Amino acid sequence: MNVAADTKDRILTTARELFHGRSYADVGIKEICTLANVQKGSFYHFFPSKRDLAMAVIDDMADDWAHGFVAEAFDDELPPLERLDYMVDAVYYWQKAAKNLEGRMPGCLFGNLALEISTRDEVIRARINAIFINASSRFHEALELAVERGDIPPLDTQTTATAMLAYLEGVILLAKTRNDPDVVRELGPAIKSIRIELKPPN
């Protein structure tokens, strides 16, 4: 169990780093195995296919994410609008650290994989979509609270939350294309300016 869990974990961690740093298609199982110090046959003992590995990596990352700085950013103790800034900051520092390590900005693993594979694999697409929906609900909670507290005037919190997530992903995309994490810091804070008005009731 111990050894096995360790092996599987090494595969998962290595694959995650490689997929994130490059792309799904560009990383071969052989390379993953070599870096993880795992034999190929052993790999296929734990994962039935590369695609299944990808799904496991996605779930793994989503877990770490949710229990990591997303949990910190959207902490109940924090004033709702500050949570947005916290989130932006967290993305910035993470991307900057990654760039310092690898020389390149990896961007958002989910965004990367979504654009790369979602046209080819419905299951993976749906999985990433679910992660986005979940993330957007964090924004939503924060916005609801902000309205409730009178921090901001009423607005369509649901749609605005999704728009904010979209903005964040877009900022990361642009920053990655420029290979410059500072873009996140420069553009990120404007996330708070996004507003979608409530649809007038019929």
Added chain:
Amino acid sequence: MNVAADTKDRILTTARELFHGRSYADVGIKEICTLANVQKGSFYHFFPSKRDLAMAVIDDMADDWAHGFVAEAFDDELPPLERLDYMVDAVYYWQKAAKNLEGRMPGCLFGNLALEISTRDEVIRARINAIFINASSRFHEALELAVERGDIPPLDTQTTATAMLAYLEGVILLAKTRNDPDVVRELGPAIKSIRIELKPPN
């Protein structure tokens, strides 16, 4: 010349469709050749490598884009803020048409390729980055004009323009992940709410 130009064009067009609809890595030269009715040797007469094809596709698309609906959207005749809506609408209709044809939302070719290859290929990354900078300058012009006309209060037009482009890309990313062009229509208009204030002069 005629026949040759035609062959090269067929390759370019086919590759563009395939890259856009799926991904760079997922589309092989053999498939491109088959669909374009071109022999492999003939392909390599026009393009030294797959990578060069990708660059040609990017340039080709950037050209079409700039002279196509981007030119329409950012027409001088149009009130500056309406240009933003025009742009969003154009993206929406395009993505919807593509989805109706192929069943899936292809998203933005530049965004797709940026996330897929920019960590591996500096030249391509820089090329796409240049396209984004160029696009953002269209937004910038529109914002400058809007401020000048008093349509909106003064703001950091340069940064806001980039933020708007980021937002648009993010919206397309999310829409693609949901495989639903309506996301563009739902979130798109909020692009006008994005504001980045002028940095106070020292």
Added chain:
DNA sequence: ATAATACTTGACCGACCGGTCATCTATTAA
């Protein structure tokens, strides 16, 4: 008419891809 050039053809190449499998070893349960 001829020579040079542009383009086409399709067989071919080595490398690498994801994936399999028989065999061996360690661990666990009875």
Added chain:
DNA sequence: TTAATAGATGACCGGTCGGTCAAGTATTAT
């Protein structure tokens, strides 16, 4: 102690990948 199970090993497989090349055919310039 033994039988079963879980995990590790690495050779192996068919297929596909990007790319090459020698030979042929149009096309163009002289």
